[in-house]
Amino acid sequence: MLEQLSSVFFDEANELLDNLEEQLLALSDNPGDSETIAAVFRAMHTIKGSSAMFGFNEISSFTHEAESAMDQVRNGIIPVTPELITLLLKARDHIRSLLDAGMEVAPEIHQLSENLILEFKVYVQKNGGNVNDPPPQTKKIEKPKHDDKATTWRIKFRPSTTIMQNGTRPELLIKELTELGTATVVPFYNDLPPLSEMDSELCYFSWDVILTTSKTKNDIEDVFIFLDSDSKIEVDKIDLLPGENNKIGEILVSRKDVSQGDVDEILSAKKQLGAMLVDKKIISEEQVRSALAEQQHLKSLNSNGQAQQQAGTQSTTLRISSAKLDQLVDLVGELVTFNARLDQEAVRTDNPTFKNLSEQCDRIAVMMRDISMGLRMVPVGTLFQKFKRTVYDLSTQLGKQVEMVTVGAETELDKTVIEKLNDPLLHLIRNSVDHGIEMPAERHEAGKSETGTVTLSAKHVGAFINISIRDDGKGLDRDAIRDKAIQKGLIKENETHSDEEIFNLIFQPGFSTAKQVTSVSGRGVGLDVVKKDLATLGGTVGIESKRGKGTSFILKIPLTLAIIDGMLVTIGGTTYIIPLNTISECLTSSITQEQMDATFITTQNHGKDLVSINLRKFFKIEEPLPDHQEIVSVYDGDDVFGLVVDKILGSQQTVIKPLGNLYRNCTGINSSTILGDGAVALILDVFQLTSLIKSHLKKGESPAAE
Template sequence: MTDVHRQAFREEAYELLAELENSLLELEERPDDLDLISRVFRAMHTIKGSGSMFGFDEIARFTHEVETVFDMVRNGKLAVTKTLVNLTLAARDQIKAMLDADGGDFDAGQSSQIIAGLRELAPHDDAAAPAPVAEASAPVEASETVTYRIRFTPVREIFGFGVNPLNLLGELRELGPCNVIAHTTGFPTLEEMDPEQCYVYWDVILTTDQGINAIKDVFIFVEDDCTLTIDEIAVHDDLDHEEHHKKVGEILIERGDITMDEMNGLLSKQKRFGELAVESGIVPPTKVASALVEQQHVKEVRQEKQTQEAATSIRVPADRLDLLVNLVGELVTVQARLSSTAAERSDAELSAIAEEVERLTSELRDSALNIRMLPIGSTFSKFKRLVRDLSAELGKEIEMTTDGADTELDKTVIEKLNDPLVHLIRNSLDHGIELPEVRVAAGKPRHGTVHLSAVHSGDSVLLTINDDGAGLDAEAIRAKAIEKGIISPTAELSEKELFNLIFAPGFSTAKKLSSVSGRGVGMDVVKKAIEALRGAIDITSVKGKGAKITVRIPLTLAIIESLLVKIGTDYFMLPLSLVDECVELTRDDVSRSHGRNLANVREHLVPYIPLRQRFQITGEPPEIEQIVITEVDGMRVGFVVDHVIGEHQTVIKSLGRAYKNIEGISGATILGDGNVALILDIPQLVQSVESEAL
């Protein structure tokens, strides 16, 4: 088996394990949900079969044990319990460990313990020796694209059993392209009809790659209350060179609707076979219509298989996407240079070409960035397991809810955001949510809630972590900050400023250490990580009611909207998402502030940082300078520059190794005229000025 096939299995297995974990966590909340039970079973079945085919025999043997237990659950022989969910989650983690090892060493003893625990749960007569691993042909059933003919004839009393046949047909449609034909030839007259009886049966032509078991699963709970036949009529993976299409007569014979002699008798006439069959009274029109639908369905699927292969999704290595985005970034830079050159030369034809290139580049840029966008729900789902395990470790009862899981972010941002969010959620669980008895004494429900939400806001995404715990104690924070020498005892700080002190290095109000938190590390790391993503974090809280942490993150790290400014002959960029407004600063304004870097903006004092002095740029400033006012941690701060040039689409270039630790600079970009502009790290500049002032 080639490395490519083994890698393909590994990627599919990781996706199935993520889906399995989500299904198990939902199943713990809804243990009677038959759809979730089937999802768990199918995930295990697919991992087992594919693992056997691609040489992962240990994984296949181990997964078979879990699949066997969930087959009992499907058949009503075993109930879903917390113990079963715990063991299955442990099995999921063990399968992932085996995948990570990729044939190397893993803890086989852990596998034995999990298997022993599962066998103890199984009924005694079923807890026999493990059945042999499924042969390599098993996964083919779930990967080939096959067209099936399904005839579903429910018993007439099926409505009385609380079953709606249309719901079952709807589930079939979710498996793939599907045509449904209703047969109504058995309808009685209106006087004889019983409205509580079902007189209809259906033919379904379904093309799916889910395998015949997925079809049987749809009817698993009505199999005793219907007549069901499922016939395979075409395997489309083998149809590349096959041109034969079954005729209507052949289809009717296969179904048993007519005999060969009846067909031959009709063929001696000149009309179309279907018309002759109806006219002769051998079959009703609905059955001929059903055969024609099947014939057309197979033809269309064959054509789509041959002509639309390129339209299906494909796996692309992440480094190739990164290279594509980098090349698009280079193209944006060249396009800016072309537009600048066309403007300088006043050449109408060249300007027209530049405008067309600008339009195409813009569309290409948006498409390339969209390719890297992923729903943040993939990260949210990981936190459900984190909350479940940590709440058990802390002896708390905590439920996690989410909203906005389909909100999309650049994959690079999502990857770098994972650790900061883990820190924030762990702190909410440990410091925020109280123990059950404490919550009850405070008049709260025993169960605490952590709500994680995401929503788009302009060119950013707002992530919010809400908990209904004890909230932040401003006075306790103040006392701890004075004790550690972070602030002076006479310092007058607003509640918001006190809350922001928890991001100071080494700050912690935990009264005792735990394995989760309380060692004074974490929150400062969170703030630095989020600021490294050009994001911002904000905290609001009501003591005794809970806390709300809001994180603002840019949609992408590759290309951003910026404000281009100039100081002397040097160019700088400020992220536009942080810019509020621009105002003028005259010499009179400077003299009126009496040496203090404060500007009066509509009767509000705004502190500012003179960047010319900060960066030691020589030369005289203009008579009228500009203040670019930004908002950092809820505080308005200005940056004085010579000239504001305007908005600019910035392709971010990282600085070389020798310049990576320069304070206040996060990267650089190349302008259309070839000049280099440095991108300012606004939060870091503000922080460094504040630390110097202490």
């Protein structure tokens, strides 16, 4: 049991540290943000208390020093400066090291704790703070102060019966009121007549509203500025403290619904106050209900005067082991393969009962696949957020001013893919900050803002996700890249190449245009690894760059590496699979004998030219030609192209299996799957094939298949 509790502590501590890094980077952009300062303090305080509870005294005593510094920042004694942010980020990293060390802290790690504690004391003392803070065991934790900016008001709205005849909608006034802050609304309907006697033009309701807001009394009264003279509105400030254990009697007296003498008389009978007051007809049930709502509203306010989530809306998330989730997806994959075999047997035997069972199994497999894959999908923002620290540290090290912007962080991607994207994205971001963004003085001379921007964006394109890393720096130097490539023997001096081809040379191993080797770059290690890592994911990387404007690296990554819907096709005697989400339509072709002998052909589709790649010719399949061939038109995110196949068999769920190293560099193939009969089918790399078509259109020549 103790091990399970410790595991929970580690999980929560690591989550707090991830959030803490995000908060510190946000604080560096806005040093005066009191909410972020309070959030950093709370994170430090929680880590300190939890670590002490589980016996991690080294973490507790060290975190106490950082918490003490933040407490003085929170109280306005010492300022937030870049020096403090750097120190707090060091402390955050050190706490993670202490977590990794566990109970047994090595002497060098303990010495690092002492060094950082000294740095905190020096900073606090240098900035006029108090370093004689009591130790964690004796420090008195003060109750957070109530935010004076937020005030709680009691609004009693008693509209006239004929208010709606004047064109006023009382419910819209209540809605406008609730938009001013956190509100609890209590309707009164004791004047509501029987349905047979009700007049639809009359108003029978009234309301009490308990509102916590930073707005003034005048702002609240302005909501009712056009109220008719027969309607009544009362706005009173509630003097009872939020979060305190306010008695219902105190609230009723504060509301002037009853006198203190009435309350004392009822309490002496030692019965429920509300029920007794109603029985004695001192107040109505609606007044008690409104007072109870006010009591609950006050309880729900935290120290900042903001409403906490009610129990009914609390998140019901559950942490599960990543290994168990992977095991579940593997089992679903086995179920998909089994279902494919079952489907084939049902067709072969032509047994109605068997076919019905196959259809039911197919529905269950699809639902389980969607649910299990949904569990693996996580927002790509969880990955993007990690790089804010990278940009901060690197720009500080290089003396540059760089901010990172994210777009489409809510876009979801398979967690396995996200884990494997960390290193490629890290290399590309470091490249953008180091090579792309200029020094502040250079940017100023170029008429740019001294602060450069690196933008990470993500969006879905069919079964893939496009991730771009864009900087507003100086762009790639085409001439420098070309000269370096000639020097390294990658191209010849008399050859003509497009910008895209020249730019792609930077992905060659050992390629670098840096004039000197630094701790950040210059050794030519990085971008070639990026391309290889993306290839293992079935992804690609492209470059767009404009001199003086910036550079974009565009990654095209499959959404998942586990299970996809695919279209089965045959070419010769071999079965292939085309990812279903890339397919636009299936066409019966009218290919001439002359076209069958060409690798690239052009046909008409909906009155437009459709350029296709003849896969039989491309894969050098020598088996006899069928009577006719078919074309599958596919969309690669930019345009529609065709894949010429022998026959289209139909769609099927496909469990993706990686290819061995021997077949890893086969052009046009990115993975494989096992069919229901145990045969292996190859999954076509649509984006690689369409890239070959685009290359053919640019050059006017046919690239050979490998």
